[in-house]
Each structure stands twice: as structure tokens, then as C-alpha cells.
Amino acid sequence: MRGAPPGARLWDVTAHAFHSDFALRVNGADRPLTLDHRVTLLDALREHLALTGAKKGCDHGQCGACTVLIDGERVNSCLVFAVAAQGRDITTIEGVAGLAAPEELHPLQRAFLDHDGFQCGYCTPGQICSAIGALTEAARGWPSHATADLAAGVGAPGELDADEIRERMSGNLCRCGAYPGIVAAIREVAGADGGGAPARAGAAGGAR
Amino acid sequence: MTTLQRTVGAEVTRVEGREKVTGAALYAYEYPVPDALYAWAVQSTVPRGTVRAVDPAAALSLPGVVAVLDSRNVVRLRPTDTPELAVLQSPEVAYRGQIVAAVVADTFETARQAAAAVRVEYDVDDHDAELTDGDPRIFVPDTVNGGYPGHTETGDVEAALAAAPVVLDATYTTPPEHTATMEPHATIAVWDGDTLTLYNGDQGPWMTAARVAELFGLPEGAVRIVADHTGGGFGSKAIPRPPTVLAALAARAVGRPVKVAATRQQMFTMVSYRTPTRQRIRLGAERDGRLTAIWHDALQQSSTLTPYCEQTVTCTRVMYAARHRRTTHRLAQLDVPTPSWMRAPGEAPGMFALESAMDELAVELGMDPIDLRVANEPARDPETGHPFSSRNLVACLREGAARFGWAGRDPAPGRRREGRWLAGTGVAACNYPALTWPSTATARAEPGGGFTVRIAAADIGTGARTALTQVAADELGVAIDRVTLDIGRSAYGQAPWAGGSMGLSSWGWAVSKACRALVKRLDEVSGAIPPDGLEVRADTAEDVEARRAFSRHAYGAQFAEVRVDAVTGQVRVDRLLGMFAAGRVINPRTAGSQLRGGMCMGLSTALYENLETDPRFGDFANHDLATYHIAAHADVRDVQAHWLEEDDDELNPMGSKGIGELGIVGTAAAIANAVYHATGVRVRDLPITVERVRAGLPAGPPAGFSAGPSTR
Amino acid sequence: MKPFAYERATDPGAAATLVADSTEAVYLAGGTNLVDLMKLGVTEPTLLVDITRLPYDTIEHRPDGGVLIGALVPGSRLAGDLGVRERFPALAEALLSGASGQLRTVATTGGNLLQRTRCVYFQDVTKPCNKRRPETGCSAVQGLHRDLAVLGTSDFCLAGHPSDMAVAMAALDAVVHLRRVNGSPRAVPLNDFYLLPGDTPHRETVLQPGDLITGVELPPPPEGAAMSYRKVRDRWSYAFALVSVAAVVATDADGTLREIRLGLGGVGTRPWRARETERLLTGREPTEERLREAARAEFASARPLPQNAFKIDLAVDVITAAVRDLVGRQRR
Known part of the structure; x- marks a missing residue:
């Protein structure tokens, strides 16, 4: 794919390519790739790195199934070009258990099992990654649209009521309607350890 | 065999749960198939006409493009009774969005780019994509989906209405809706000679295999479906849809595996949507509430390809006693995509209308809506005259009312103000047929002491894999961890789909029968298992056929508590409580999720879901998840599902009725009825949007209401 | 999506030169709307200049109570900022009522200002749209327009501006800071930043090729002002506004409105400043009747269509309730 596109101007004939060699740091490992710039982070994970846990539900940031953590923050991986994610620390559902080591499962994964927080399972990896990000945000005291006093924000994640969890998780659609179980699972984890395990992932600059 | 506690009825955690929460569960598109190419559909941009020319040159000039397919260069398929599956078989265009060409390329990105570069020219014909009553082409089908009659009539409904002291006559509409499964339809097709493997998001692997084999003129067994996990179906994956056929055609054409993801x-044009309905209900009643006449008429649409008509009035045939009755489906075939199954096809929109009408009648009569329903409880199936195998609607209404806190409800609308909110409650009944189809299964004793049960079932999130494991373990008399329950492969033999809420009833029967036979066989050989295991196969065809004539249905009642923002008209559903009677519940954990999930979808259809027909273009104007709204976390608050113990020996060995669809039926009416109770505004058209609520509210916000934050 | 080249900019000058050199080059920041539109084929750049490493990612609170928000500050961090929450709660509320948690972590302040309309026809390349492709016609007038604008529309376009943040910023008298290609700074009041569609709906802002948004400045709010952001949407989260109202209100001791600023979302082709309502209310006592009349006056020039006419009454009700509520809060 090297070379000039149709209608190219001087700059692209001389210096630019449509693909790049780079590495993505995923779940703690550097993964070298040569990718067309059009490849999104989601497709890089699914099609090029055999990490199919992140799901493609809409490919436009309208469902949340592709949610992963980038530098500890939840992100729709379908709206990030992979080439722009180099240098970031990416954590997918396949790596979240490692955030809570030495647990075999991340506490949220266990809680989703315990509360039957899923049915078909397709939105589940996104729900879990998003919940980790949401609890990280809450641990900073960040309010949500459901927070009564914006300036006061929220206390520990364990203080989030169900409406807070629901609002913070609304970017993750679940067509099976497993919402009640999902909210129960997140509340349990938020309350059980004050969101401590997820919050460890939250410091800017490192998911691990 | 030692005596163990039965697992049926126990809260067993989903057996595949760990795979799902760790991301290890593989869905169709995710199987590591080497050397696969990517196909991308080119869709018609006209609603009716003929493809005059497909110019592939620009697409083919792109590096990485392997082929451009159109109706001239793909294999011929056999004639089919599902014409939308005749992908690329003719240049005729029957709807906007139909596949008219496809690109196969070495990457996803190139396929997408190349598809946009294919130039298609059309001879365009006039089209009509708008469902209007009075259209001269409207007809009454002889039979509708599910094999039900298109029209039924008992007594003289018009005379009875003329004579009735109280008459309710109202028209309700429901919009086109979409299943919007979280996993878009996806397939990987792999040919090996004349055998075809399809990794497919699928509700019915065996049935899909049979249908695809038929399409391609292949012998039975030549098509293998692999569908270990399916990311939601709701009817849309019960049969193959055009993307699946496209994958198989493309892989055939290029001689390599091909991946397709809609x-x-x-999705909104390629994959089934629920027909819009326009329903007129007329009820005649005595002053004591007893119905004398029920007339339910439903107008629906299909495409010009096939007269698909869903069973919108069939619930009405079962629900309430009345001597004079008439139920009619009417259908218009338009230049639109073909509608098909979406969770509780027919029953969900039909019961929105009937149960809204019953609420309106209760208001008219000054009667409690529960009492009105109880007063019309039939002793036998009102149309067939068959006895009920079991029917606990009244118990659901009464027990649900007790749990919900219905007693003492002031029926007057628009009276309960809490700050800026108007509060109200509503109830609706639901039913869904307890269907069972023949199925086969194998049970195998392994030399190591384990058991393997195989059935071509699908777990689309229902919990079927788990429930079937429980059924097998109990029949075998072993702990569930000794049972491996394999599903999701057509190769496991004839079995119906996860559809019509018949999955567990049908598959469970076959699993039960196979396991019982295996136990017997093991007894015969005194437990001596040969080195290659001991396997038996069961087929329930004769058992299902031999069932006696009964009216078999699950029933339930949904209660809704809502608040309506008096300033804006926004509706908040604070509480949904469902009380169901569905035979024996195999796994309360997954059953609860199924029922709550159905109620969530019912909430979603009540308030949000609306595919906007775009008559000028012939498709739906909104076609993504930003503009086709489904309920999000914030919309779903307290949702509870409960059920009654129900013994029914006329069903299947488990004594179970299906629950996949029951939860959605009735929920929208319960919410609409609660909105009426809150505001005095009767919204007869779904979804219940702010403008529809506001149209009935007094102008301007009542004084003293504060704006406040909008979430609470 | 056509293939594109990708450059990561290390300094603003190089970035601006690259973008100014080609009509097919664009800046890439959060990408939440750009990547979306590229997938749809609505936008087809051949060069993306990634500006996320440029130094525009800080929030500077000024001693006078104003704030300078870097263009690359993501919505989540801006809404989480304590100073913003305390002094500009309407902005925090607007941000938190928009998009989703995972979109807000990436979507930047500058990118939010430049969001494109969510009109379904703009996003569907198989249907005519004057904004996407000039002089092809507007499909919305005869088609689906329920979500679209009633104010500022033309015969060519009624696409609404989708941002919540920008509506709050409109009410907060925000100033958009730009870096011109030649390096010189330029400041444009947000209320002059957006163009009305007229007969050139494809032109949406005053930006010139290569102009780079570096930040948004909010002056200190009026002394003693109360403010709120109220959004009406089809579901309770994760949906664009049918109507939204950003209100900034300061009253005198006698209860008259000393200052009132209103931003409206969901009803305008750009984040809409309700100048007429403000004019009719400033210095007046905010009686219920006067509030409603003044709110309605803003819509005297509205051009409603059958599906979106309800927005006018809805907006009047929400404006009235929002201002009444803020006045009540001031009295407390």
C-alpha cells in the first residue's frame, strides 16, 4: 500500500505511507505490528492480536461492547486508530484479572458470575472494563449526572448508589437486559473493597 | 449411581460463565480460521427496480481486492421459500438495502473501501413503502406465522357490540422495531470440497444447516454449523439471514474461507425487524365487567418478497372469555425489507393493544383492572374449547398485586404529585404458548466415569446450556460436574431452534429421554462401559406427537410504577414487577435473568424503540444505536421477576414452559397503563415519547414544580 | 474509508503547516466523531495529523475566577475538575449529561466544539444532504427531522448542533482561542464561532484552513450567579438532547433579574444563545407569565416542521422551569 493515493499532492508522494510499523503495549506485553492506519484498536486486538474479548457491537461508540482500558481509563476501542494508541498501556478483558493479582479472576469478573450479570455475554467484556474505569473515576471523587452535589462529588466508590452506577454505566448497552445483575455486581465490588482493586488501575500513566 | 440432590430447581451458575467474563468465549466471527478473506456487502440504494450494471473496475483496482460479486458471477441457489435468502440470484431489487453486490478482499479495511467503490446502476421503479390503512392491496392471510389461522370468528360480534351496555373501541399502533442483538450477524464460511462449515451466530444450528444445505443443493449433513456462543438472537438468528448466505457464496466464489460481519x-435492513402494527380493538361488556364481545384487528406489513404475517391477535384468542369474538390479521406487502421474528412476534405488540384496551375498559367501568381480568377468566380455551394444561393467570394477578402493593390503589388518574413528578401504577397480563417440537439428543457414558450429552441446541444467553446440564445430571443421577453438555453444532442431530420459547421444553425432553435410556442401557450391561464409551440416541418425535389436545400456555402479570416529569413529559419507570406461572423452573438464576431481560426489552419498546420508516427512500431513516434507542442502564431501575409453583403433567418430562418471551409480552401495556394512571394521558401509540405524553398534559408546567436535575 | 497517512505532531507549527497544505488533511484529537464519520464515508481525509501530544491539555483557573481550558482536555477530566464543578457547574452538568463515560475520557474540548450534526441524512452517504454534499438537497424536510433544529434553519439545512458542552459554554460567554497557521493567536467569542447554515450549510465555523483550537476561555461568571444545565432526551442517559437549557442567572436583592444568559441545545443549528429571552427578562422581575412570554419570544423566528414542532413548547417549559428554579435558589 505504499505510494501515492489517487489525487495525491506533493506531501504524500514524498513522505507519507498508509501503514506503519509500531508496537502496542497490551496487557503488559509489547506487541509489534505492521498495520494499515485505518485499523482501529478494536480491530487490531481482534484481527491481528487474537484478543477477541473486546467485542464489536456497533463500531461507532454507540454501545460500549468494545470498551478497553487505555492508561487505566475506559475507552471505546472502536473509535481509536491503533496507530494512535502506540505508547499507551492497553488493558483488555483478557488482562483485567492481572490488575487484581494474585486473583485468578478480577473481583468484577467473579461478581458478574455471582450475580448472573450477563446472558449472551457479548457485552460482558465491555461492561467489566467499563466498570473498572467507572470505579476508578469514582475513586477520584468525580461526580456523574446522577450526583446530587456536583461540587461535593462522591466519596468512596462504595458509597455509589444504584442510580450512580446505572448512570456511570450507561455507555454499555445490554440487549439481554441483564442490567439489574450488572449493577448488583458492580455495587458489591465497589462496596466490598472501596473500589480499591480497580482504583489501582487508575493512576494516569499505567494500568498495571 | 448414588442418590444425589436434584439440581433441577437449583441456582446453578452458568456453566459457560467463566468463558464469558474472561473474554475466552468465542463468537462466530472470532474463530481462528487461517487464510480467511473479508466480504463486504454492497446494498441497494433504490427500493425497487433492477440492477442494470455493476461496475467493479474501481474496486478491483485496489490492492488486496480478490473479487467483486454480483448476480452474474455467484453460484445458483435452489429455489427457496425464504426469498430474502436468494442472495445475488437475480438483478431484481425488492427493497432498499438488499445485497446487490459484494467485495471480497484481504483485509476488513480494504473490503469496506472497495465496497464503497463499486458502482451500481439501476432501472428504478416506483415504490410504496408506507403502511396505510385502506390500501387496496391489503388482504387477510389464510394462516400466519406459527401456523395460526389468519382470521377467526365465533358468534356475532357486531350484534353483540351493538347490544353491549359498555363498548370500548380504540386503535393502537406499534412501530417497526429491531432485535438489535449486541452481536451483529456474523459468519465465517469455509468450504472443503462440497462440505461447508459455517461459524455462525445462530439460534438453531441444525435447522440452519438444513436450510443452507437446501439452498446450495447439498445433501443433508454437508453443511456444518458451529455456534458455541451467540451474542443474542431474539428471533433474528433463528434462521440464516442474508449475511450468512453471502459468506457461503463468497467463499465458494473465491475458494478461500470468508468472513462476513454485518x-x-x-443490520437494520439485512436482518429481521418487527413489523409495525395498526390494531383496532373493540370490546363489548356488561356493566359488571363481563365481556360479551372481543374484536381484534391487526394491520401489518411485509415485503413484496414474502407474505410474512405475524400472529398479532393470537393472544387475544386465548386470554378472555366472551361469547362473540372475531380476530383478524390484515397484511400489506410493500417495497420494504422483510420483517421477521423479534422476541414474542405477534404476542408483544398484540398484547400491548389488548391489555391497554382492558385497562381503558376498566376505567370506563370504574372497575379495578385486576378484577376486570378475573371476571373474564375462561374455564376452557375460549376459541378451541380445549382444556388448559394449566392456567394460573388469576393467581399471578393476585399474588403479583400482593407483592407489588396494589391494594388500596386510587384509580383516579393524575392525582399523585411528588414534586415535579406525577406518579402512577399499572398492570397488564401476559401469556405465551408453551410450544414443544421434536428433538434428538445423544447421551454417552465415558469410560472415565463422565458423561457427554450432545444436542444441537443453542445458548443465546437463555441459560440453556446450564439448564440442560441440570436436566441431564438429574436423569443420570450424577453431580453436574460429571456431565459435559455439548451444544451449538448441527452435527449433533435434528433439534429445533432457540425460538418460540420452545428451546428448553424441546431439547430438555430429548436430553431427558436420552439420559434415561442411557441409564437403562447401563443397567443392562451392569455398568460395564466399553473402552470407546456407551452411547444412546433419543428422538422425541413420537412423544411430542402423542401429546393430548390441551391449551398449553404460560401466563403472567406485570406491574409497573412510573413517574412522569410534569415539566417535560419524560417517563421514568421506577419499578417493574412480574409474576409468572410457567411450569417448573429448571434454574431460578437464569430463569430470573430471562424474565427480567424480557421485561427490560418490554420497557425499551414501551418508551424508546422506534424505527422510522422513510417512505421516500424505502428504508429506515435511523439505523444505528445512537438513533435507534434501546434501554440503557439508567433506564432500568428496580426490576423483579417472581413465579408461582406450577405443576403441569401435560407438558414434557421437566414440566417446564418456555420463558424467553413471556417477560416482554404485557410489559409495554403495564407501563402505558401506569402512564395513564400518573397523568391521565392515554398513549395508544408506541413508543411513549415526550411529545405524545405532552400532547395530553395541560399546557405549561404546573406552578411549584422545580426543574432540578433530570436524572432522579 | 480511504487509506490515509498519519503523522504525530510534536509542535503546533508543523501540525498546522501539514493541515493547511491540503484540503484533505485534518487534525486528529480524541477522534470520537472523526473516526465515526470516516467509517461512514462522510469524511475522507488522506492525512491525519495527531495533535494529542501537543501541550494544550491543562485547566488553568485564573485569579479573577475565569478559567482557560486546553483544547485537548477530555470531557471526563473537565467535568471532574473541582474548580469547574464549583464555579461553572452548568458546564460540568452539560458534560456529564453528554455521551458516555468512555466517550468522555477521550473526547476533547476542542473536538467537542467541532462535533458534526447527528442528522441521519448527514450520516448516510446514500441519501442527499446539502451539508455533506452541497446542492444535493435536504432529505430531512420531507423525511425524518424530529431531532433537528427549529431555530437558525434555512431552506437548505435544519441540522442541529449536537454538543451539550458548547451550549453551556454559549451561556458562559466562552471565548475560543485559536492558533492561526502563521502562529498568531486569535480569540473568537463562541457565539460568533459557529455559522448559520444559510445556503452554505457545509460551512459550519469561522475556522480557516490550518487553524488550530488551542483552548476555550470562560470569563468569571456574573457575581452571585446561579447556573444549571437541564437536558431533555429520549432516554435517561447516553442520548442527544431533544431540548437542553443552560441558564446563568443573577438576581438583585429586590428579586429582579440583574443578569440572565441562556444557552439552548437541541433546537438550534448552532449552540443557541437566547438573546431575545435575555433581553426581555434583564432588569425585570421574573414572574411566571413573563418568563413564559420571554421564552416564547425566542421562538418567534422558529421554523418548526411537523415532527419537531413540539420542541418549542417543550423548550419554553424547560426554560421557564430552569430560570424559576435558579431564581428560587438565589432567594434561599
């Missing part, structure tokens, strides 16, 4: 945008 985009979210493509």
Missing part, C-alpha cells in the same frame, strides 16, 4: 447500520 455492520450495525446494515
